[in-house]
Amino acid sequence: MDATTRQTEALILLLTQHQDQLFRYIFALLPNEADARDAMQETSLALYRKFEQYDEDKPFLPWAYRFAYLEVLKQRSRSQRQPLSFSEDVLELLADERQNLEPHLENRLRALDGCLQKLPAEERQLVTYRYDQRRPVEEIMEHLGQSRRTLFRNLERVRRLLHDCVTQHLEVAS
Amino acid sequence: MNATTRKEMEMLLSALMDDALSAEQKVHLETLLRSDWECRRFYLESMDQHAKLLTAPAVAAGKLHTPKIIRRSKHAWFSLAAAAAILMLAGLSYLAGGKMQTTKETNTEEQTGQGCAIISQTMEAKFAEGSQVPTQGAMLSPGRLHLTSGMVKIEFFSGATLLAEGDVELDIHSAWEVACLKGQVRVRVPPPAQGFRLHAPGMNLVDLGTEFGVHVDAKGSAEVHVFEGEVEAHPNEAEMRLLTEGQSLKRTSDNQISSGNAQPNNFTSIERLNEISLQYAQARFDAYWTHTFELRKDPRLIACYLFKHWENDRWDRLVNNFTEPRNPSRGGGAVGVKWTQGRWPMKDALEFKGPGDRVRINLGAEKYDAMTLATWVRVDGVDRKYSALLLTDGYEPGEPHWQIYEDGSLMFSIAYPRPSSEDKTKKFNQIYYSPSIFNQSNLRRWHHIAVTYDNQSGQAIQYLDGVEISREVNSHHVPGRAVTFGPSEIGNWGLPTENHQFPIRNLNGRMDEFLIYKAALSPAEIFTLYEAGKPD
Numbered sequence: 001m002d003a004t005t006r007q008t009e010a011l012i013l014l015l016t017q018h019q020d021q022l023f024r025y026i027f028a029l030l031p032n033e034a035d036a037r038d039a040m041q042e043t044s045l046a047l048y049r050k051f052e053q054y055d056e057d058k059p060f061l062p063w064a065y066r067f068a069y070l071e072v073l074k075q076r077s078r079s080q081r082q083p084l085s086f087s088e089d090v091l092e093l094l095a096d097e098r099q100n101l102e103p104h105l106e107n108r109l110r111a112l113d114g115c116l117q118k119l120p121a122e123e124r125q126l127v128t129y130r131y132d133q134r135r136p137v138e139e140i141m142e143h144l145g146q147s148r149r150t151l152f153r154n155l156e157r158v159r160r161l162l163h164d165c166v167t168q169h170l171e172v173a174s
Numbered sequence: 175m176n177a178t179t180r181k182e183m184e185m186l187l188s189a190l191m192d193d194a195l196s197a198e199q200k201v202h203l204e205t206l207l208r209s210d211w212e213c214r215r216f217y218l219e220s221m222d223q224h225a226k227l228l229t230a231p232a233v234a235a236g237k238l239h240t241p242k243i244i245r246r247s248k249h250a251w252f253s254l255a256a257a258a259a260i261l262m263l264a265g266l267s268y269l270a271g272g273k274m275q276t277t278k279e280t281n282t283e284e285q286t287g288q289g290c291a292i293i294s295q296t297m298e299a300k301f302a303e304g305s306q307v308p309t310q311g312a313m314l315s316p317g318r319l320h321l322t323s324g325m326v327k328i329e330f331f332s333g334a335t336l337l338a339e340g341d342v343e344l345d346i347h348s349a350w351e352v353a354c355l356k357g358q359v360r361v362r363v364p365p366p367a368q369g370f371r372l373h374a375p376g377m378n379l380v381d382l383g384t385e386f387g388v389h390v391d392a393k394g395s396a397e398v399h400v401f402e403g404e405v406e407a408h409p410n411e412a413e414m415r416l417l418t419e420g421q422s423l424k425r426t427s428d429n430q431i432s433s434g435n436a437q438p439n440n441f442t443s444i445e446r447l448n449e450i451s452l453q454y455a456q457a458r459f460d461a462y463w464t465h466t467f468e469l470r471k472d473p474r475l476i477a478c479y480l481f482k483h484w485e486n487d488r489w490d491r492l493v494n495n496f497t498e499p500r501n502p503s504r505g506g507g508a509v510g511v512k513w514t515q516g517r518w519p520m521k522d523a524l525e526f527k528g529p530g531d532r533v534r535i536n537l538g539a540e541k542y543d544a545m546t547l548a549t550w551v552r553v554d555g556v557d558r559k560y561s562a563l564l565l566t567d568g569y570e571p572g573e574p575h576w577q578i579y580e581d582g583s584l585m586f587s588i589a590y591p592r593p594s595s596e597d598k599t600k601k602f603n604q605i606y607y608s609p610s611i612f613n614q615s616n617l618r619r620w621h622h623i624a625v626t627y628d629n630q631s632g633q634a635i636q637y638l639d640g641v642e643i644s645r646e647v648n649s650h651h652v653p654g655r656a657v658t659f660g661p662s663e664i665g666n667w668g669l670p671t672e673n674h675q676f677p678i679r680n681l682n683g684r685m686d687e688f689l690i691y692k693a694a695l696s697p698a699e700i701f702t703l704y705e706a707g708k709p710d
Contacts, residue, residue, distance in 0.1 A: 020226075024221075024226065027221060027224075027228075028225070031191070031221055077347050077348065082290075083200070083348065083350050084197065086200075086204060087369065088378075089408075090207050090208060093207065093214060094214060094217070094218065097211065097214050097218065098218050101218055105218065109222065109226050112227075127227065152188065156184055156188035159184070159191070159220065159223070160184055163220060166219075166223070
């Protein structure tokens with residue numbers, strides 16, 4: 001196995017391990033799925049191109065985040081949704097804070113599974129429709145016989161329930 | 175973060191997640207994120223949760239839906255994920271365990287436009303090589319715009335308006351962001367566009383709903399002057415400054431920051447642009463109108479409609495024929511159409527909108543060997559199979575029809591009986607199409623279109639803005655058959671041959687000149703018509 005192949009393999013392993021974290025980092029700065037996926041893809045390519053500069057003794061994610069941040073900026077100026085993307089100063093604030101909060105965020109996600117199980121049946125169904133099956137809003141509205149307003153309010157409530165449940169769980173645990 | 179703010183954040187973030195966040199809400203969200211670290215934390219926690227649910231719903235939602243990856247051995251998960259990573263590196267999309275998004279299949283794709291601003295006014299504007307070279311009314315895409323002289327007014331989709339005059343180099347990033355690399359610009363930002371950003375070398379400006387000017391000199395020094403309201407100036411490597419009305423800030427290329435001394439009068443004002451463009455329009459109109467004095471005397475004219483509206487015409491429905499000597503019997507009657515502004519503010523035009531809108535004319539039973547139709551038209555939309563320009567009532571032998579076909583091409587046609595047919599109703603419909611010329615990029619702008627036809631050569635030539643776009647002889651052409659008009663209509667089709675429900679063929683747009691000649695004008699003559707009448 002030559003050096004290049006070995007490097008590529010090493011990168012694939014690292015990316016596999018960390019792709020979810022990398023995606024969530026990008027998504028926090030570029031909160032639109034299509035844009036975030038594009039930036040994710042470009043980040044993967046950038047990492048591949050620059051991988052020889054990576055120092056194996058250092059943690060992978062902080063290094064990868066630097067590239068991800070640049071790709072976020074690029075994607076943001078390319079995106080048609082730009083009016084809705086954040087100003088650079090807000091991006092900086094969020095990116096800094098997120099790195100500090102990362103252990104806390106990871107803890108929260110670990111509690112999320114349990115909280116999903118505890119959701120009342122109706123709310124769980126809504127999560128299934130919205131996130132698992134990715135049904136368009138119109139379809140869910142029709143299926144549940146709800147107005148757009150009601151549906152949006154219900155989605156907001158599910159998110160609040162989950163968020164509160166996770167917060168509570170962490171408080172009890174500590 | 176108090177309960178009210180928390181509630182507000184929940185609402186804003188849910189809107190963001192469900193693609194329902196408005197630009198105003200986004201500005202509000204940014205304000206909250208800037209000012210409160212608890213809001214930032216709540217935001218990050220919420221988005222993380224949302225991202226997790228989006229990327230790994232099967233994992234997160236437990237047994238809600240067929241779990242795929244969950245609870246497999248670590249090894250199996252690993253190889254699957256590795257495969258995903260390889261796909262990712264190969265340039266495919268990020269699949270991470272989740273399902274591909276299911277989107278609604280539709281047959282007709284929604285039309286999309288490219289651009290983030292409109293050049294709403296230009297005044298003798300010249301552009302550098304390599305720059306976008308937009309015409310008035312054109313959409314601007316992100317990218318460089320290098321004006322070398324003249325004036326332009328750019329209206330961003332965010333609502334901000336920018337005036338530039340002289341040698342100005344801009345780099346347009348989006349509807350919300352532009353960089354001024356050279357020259358002077360003035361920006362007006364109404365409330366919905368608050369947060370509009372203008373970058374100058376070494377300085378970023380965030381507008382809080384105001385009017386301000388920026389001047390960047392050849393050495394790269396930037397100076398900002400606030401005419402009204404407030405602007406946040408963020409010089410590189412220095413504190414943000416809040417500038418209010420009458421204040422200036424200067425940053426030289428060697429990073430010296432001082433309160434500037436810019437004079438408001440040094441910046442182009444909207445009043446100046448309006449005044450100059452009005453003067454310019456008046457001059458263009460005067461030259462055009464003078465040109466028509468000669469044009470009207472052309473003996474080849476059958477009718478000459480200049481769409482001038484008389485103040486004292488109480489009924490307001492007369493469309494005068496301006497041929498000299500006058501021939502009032504060929505005057506037109508306006509039905510439904512409204513008088514509106516033409517190529518210049520001082521020039522009238524007729525607007526065709528409703529299915530009944532039309533101008534009725536009667537050109538008599540005379541027979542001709544050739545003809546020319548030429549008009550200034552502003553097409554607002556090609557939204558039916560045929561949009562009428564000029565059609566004779568019915569479609570008898572020798573009668574011309576001129577329309578815009580649904581694909582945006584000009585369609586000239588003339589009918590003649592089949593030579594060998596006993597049955598007079600059997601006709602060969604000789605149709606001549608131009609290439610498609612009307613599309614999203616040139617709608618709502620003034621264009622000169624013309625068609626010439628002569629019955630010896632059988633050639634039908636069509637023109638756009640003085641330039642030939644099609645020339646054709648129909649295979650059914652027989653030399654020497656006459657052309658005739660009779661009762662006809664401009665902008666609609668009056669009396670279709672068949673006596674059932676009338677098809678809707680009205681033009682959607684404006685006309686401000688329509689000339690009908692009994693000769694085929696030469697290409698040079700058509701070009702002269704265009705040159706004499708072009709708006710700018």
